[in-house]
Amino acid sequence: MSTTRHTPNGFAILLPYRVTPIRMIFQISPLSTAVLCFGSVMVVSSAWSLSGPTVLSPLEVIVKWAPLLLTGFAFNIAISLLAMLLGTIAGLWLGLALLSEIKMVAAVSWFVTQVFRNAPWLVLLFFVMFLVPFQVTIFKTTIPLPDWQKATVGFALPVMANVAEVVRGAVRSIPSTQWEAAESLSFTRRQTMWLIILPQCIKRMLPPWMNIYSLVTMSTVLASIVGVSEMLTLTAQVHAAEGGRPELFAPLYGFALLCFFLYCYPINLWTAHLERRFHVR
Amino acid sequence: MASNWTPDQPIVECVDVRKSFGSFEVLKGISLSVRKGEVICIIGPSGSGKSTLIRCINALQPISAGSIKVEGIDVSDPQLDKLALRRKVGMVFQQYNLFPHKTALQNVMMAPIHVLGQDRREVETRARALLAKVRLAGKEDSYPGELSGGQQQRVAIARSLAMRPGVMLFDEVTAALDPETVKEVLVTIRELAEDGMTCILVTHEMNFAREVADHVYFTDRGVIVEHGPPDTFFAAPKDERTQRFLSQIL
Numbered sequence: 336m337s338t339t340r341h342t343p344n345g346f347a348i349l350l351p352y353r354v355t356p357i358r359m360i361f362q363i364s365p366l367s368t369a370v371l372c373f374g375s376v377m378v379v380s381s382a383w384s385l386s387g388p389t390v391l392s393p394l395e396v397i398v399k400w401a402p403l404l405l406t407g408f409a410f411n412i413a414i415s416l417l418a419m420l421l422g423t424i425a426g427l428w429l430g431l432a433l434l435s436e437i438k439m440v441a442a443v444s445w446f447v448t449q450v451f452r453n454a455p456w457l458v459l460l461f462f463v464m465f466l467v468p469f470q471v472t473i474f475k476t477t478i479p480l481p482d483w484q485k486a487t488v489g490f491a492l493p494v495m496a497n498v499a500e501v502v503r504g505a506v507r508s509i510p511s512t513q514w515e516a517a518e519s520l521s522f523t524r525r526q527t528m529w530l531i532i533l534p535q536c537i538k539r540m541l542p543p544w545m546n547i548y549s550l551v552t553m554s555t556v557l558a559s560i561v562g563v564s565e566m567l568t569l570t571a572q573v574h575a576a577e578g579g580r581p582e583l584f585a586p587l588y589g590f591a592l593l594c595f596f597l598y599c600y601p602i603n604l605w606t607a608h609l610e611r612r613f614h615v616r
Numbered sequence: 617m618a619s620n621w622t623p624d625q626p627i628v629e630c631v632d633v634r635k636s637f638g639s640f641e642v643l644k645g646i647s648l649s650v651r652k653g654e655v656i657c658i659i660g661p662s663g664s665g666k667s668t669l670i671r672c673i674n675a676l677q678p679i680s681a682g683s684i685k686v687e688g689i690d691v692s693d694p695q696l697d698k699l700a701l702r703r704k705v706g707m708v709f710q711q712y713n714l715f716p717h718k719t720a721l722q723n724v725m726m727a728p729i730h731v732l733g734q735d736r737r738e739v740e741t742r743a744r745a746l747l748a749k750v751r752l753a754g755k756e757d758s759y760p761g762e763l764s765g766g767q768q769q770r771v772a773i774a775r776s777l778a779m780r781p782g783v784m785l786f787d788e789v790t791a792a793l794d795p796e797t798v799k800e801v802l803v804t805i806r807e808l809a810e811d812g813m814t815c816i817l818v819t820h821e822m823n824f825a826r827e828v829a830d831h832v833y834f835t836d837r838g839v840i841v842e843h844g845p846p847d848t849f850f851a852a853p854k855d856e857r858t859q860r861f862l863s864q865i866l
Binding site for chain 2: 518531
């Protein structure tokens with residue numbers, strides 16, 4: 336597959352991820368970005384259209400294949416949403432386990448969190464892809480496990496570890512006087528956590544959580560390496576179908592880039608907005 | 617836990633209570649007893665262990681030696697059901713510690729509903745009555761952030777009362793308040809005392825102690841230096857340390 340060609344030394348995304356507040360220095364509105372990108376695609380393609388009548392211009396190629404490519408993009412979004420859902424649910428429990436008063440539970444969950452937070456996402460993906468069978472048989476019922484489902488689990492693992500860390504940090508940031516007040520009113524530890532502490536944490540957790548989401552979305556293209564038919568895989572196939580013309584490379588991958596940018600940039604803007612509003616220190 | 621406490625016995629009884637943080641002994645043998653319906657004030661300079669003492673009474677902090685009994689329940693018993701103990705003891709903090717994501721009414725209702733499992737409608741009626749009692753009718757739907765310090769503190773008092781405790785502990789509840797809101801909180805506590813609630817207050821409000829307390833304890837460096845009914849205590853303090861403290865503060 337042609338995509339492996341341009342992944343020699345590693346993606347920036349493969350580096351261990353840490354939740355740090357985003358500091359936006361300057362901001363472009365999503366609309367003007369779209370106009371800008373569309374304009375540059377137009378310039379490239381109009382330059383092309385002068386040269387030959389028989390072959391399709393890059394813009395025509397993109398228009399022709401856009402439905403397929405956008406279906407692929409929708410698949411990326413679906414994988415990211417599902418991975419985020421799974422990872423958030425698992426991460427919430429893991430985060431609570433990190434805060435457990437039972438030392439053994441806290442130690443084991445600390446270990447799990449660290450392993451998944453400090454492993455490259457691609458390595459985790461490979462592990463899930465190659466260690467989980469393509470189907471499982473439970474009580475004579477065979478459940479097939481297609482690649483995209485395994486990939487989703489592969490992305491959910493680092494999400495889980497990062498969400499766990501976000502939960503732990505947020506719970507720790509609630510003043511201990513809240514615990515004392517609840518204690519003096521005879522709330523059990525569990526009641527205090529679910530009724531008093533966690534509801535106060537939601538605001539604090541939202542910006543880093545959304546940050547994780549935008550990272551997951553961008554990472555879903557890693558699934559192309561393990562053969563899931565998401566946008567990048569389809570882009571490579573479209574490129575091959577159009578004869579692998581070198582001048583199509585930039586417009587086609589530029590289109591993929593644009594789709595992800597238009598999806599993730601507003602999320603990041605909104606995250607920064609929430610961060611300012613909630614005054615997260 | 618079986619306790620054969622009867623109302624004619626002290627409701628809170630501390631005997632030679634000692635408490636250390638590391639090698640530093642904060643309480644060096646405190647003994648006091650409080651009868652049902654009594655109001656006692658504990659006064660003394662900062663760092664004398666007053667707050668630690670009342671935090672020990674509802675087992676927010678364990679004691680190192682001695683014994684504390686609340687309605688006959690031994691607080692230092694390793695098998696102690698802390699939650700059962702805390703249902704009998706209400707506590708109000710210096711910094712109010714209301715739950716910021718809940719309205720005043722919800723703050724008052726939460727513990728009876730979730731801890732005691734009482735009927736929501738019955739609890740709500742009682743909570744509204746309690747808020748009216750602390751003169752906060754009309755503020756039921758305000759969040760703590762929208763209330764003044766004095767108002768928040770009165771919500772905190774109502775929140776504790778909703779559990780129908782046998783004893784109320786007040787830990788310097790007016791220390792963080794603006795001077796003009798101190799009075800409204802003190803009036804609330806005084807009304808509570810007049811209703812027969814047993815109250816243990818750590819306070820710097822000497823006038824309040826003089827008017828409302830049945831008994832005043834003066835602590836310094838972890839020991840009770842002097843105690844007595846307020847008229848004799850304030851009029852003729854015997855110990856030199858008490859005299860010095862009172863002359864500074866009055």
